[in-house]
Amino acid sequence: MKKKERQQRVLDEVSINRKVSSNFLSEKLKVSEDTIRRDIKELDQKGMLTKIHGGAISNIQKLYHYNEDIIYNREEKILIARKAISLVKNNMVLVMSGGTTNLMLAKLLPKDIKLTIYTYSLPIAMQLTELPLAETIFIGGKIHRSSMVTIGIDVIQYVSNIRANICFMGVSAIHHNTGVTDEGYEVSLIKKTMIKASEKIVYLTTSNKLNLSHNYDVCNTTEIDTIITNLDLKDEKLKPYISAGINLI
Structure with missing residues (x-):
């Protein structure tokens, strides 16, 4: 080595x-x-x-304490994060939603990479301060205490003016029929705006989030470009997504 x-x-x-x-x-x-x-x-x-x-x-x-105990499926999220890093190149502009899979991605990004990264997640923004060559922009607003993300019209307006190369989107639920959904109405609106602000959307999801649906739409199946999971591409659980024409990593 x-x-x-x-x-x-x-x-x-x-x-x-x-x-x-x-x-x-x-x-x-x-x-x-x-x-x-x-x-x-x-x-x-x-x-x-x-x-x-x-x-x-x-x-x-x-500087900051984050409760690592809430990171379930830790090894699966490390695998997903390492797959996601293969898509990241120097001088890209990224936008990242909240979630512990994205937090793991922020942890594992190479320390010598040059990026501009926007996020409304406080834990992720703090983690990104460890990247000496990256410019991190934390999108301020009203803090949602349980998830430590900002929400509200100010966040939506700010995100609408971003032009990102890649959006790394954490997923609460994804289904091959209903698409991506979320538990929170305000977060779903922010995620919709992130989609419009980005050239490429990459959904990061552990296998336990597949074939689930929540109350609020983020995007439908036809709008899903790329999904990164911890599963082998031959896994039976992924067949409906492949049949739907979705790129899987």
């Missing part, structure tokens, strides 16, 4: 776990602890993590 790839893996593990030991990283990456310690020292000097005795912590841990 080359140095650049190894150091990115170190950053990924720190982002995911918030705090990691040198011993854990040594075993995970199959290199010596001395190599890991040198990597941590170098990454600390670059401001990409914080070196502590016996390991490293995420810089954001010093």
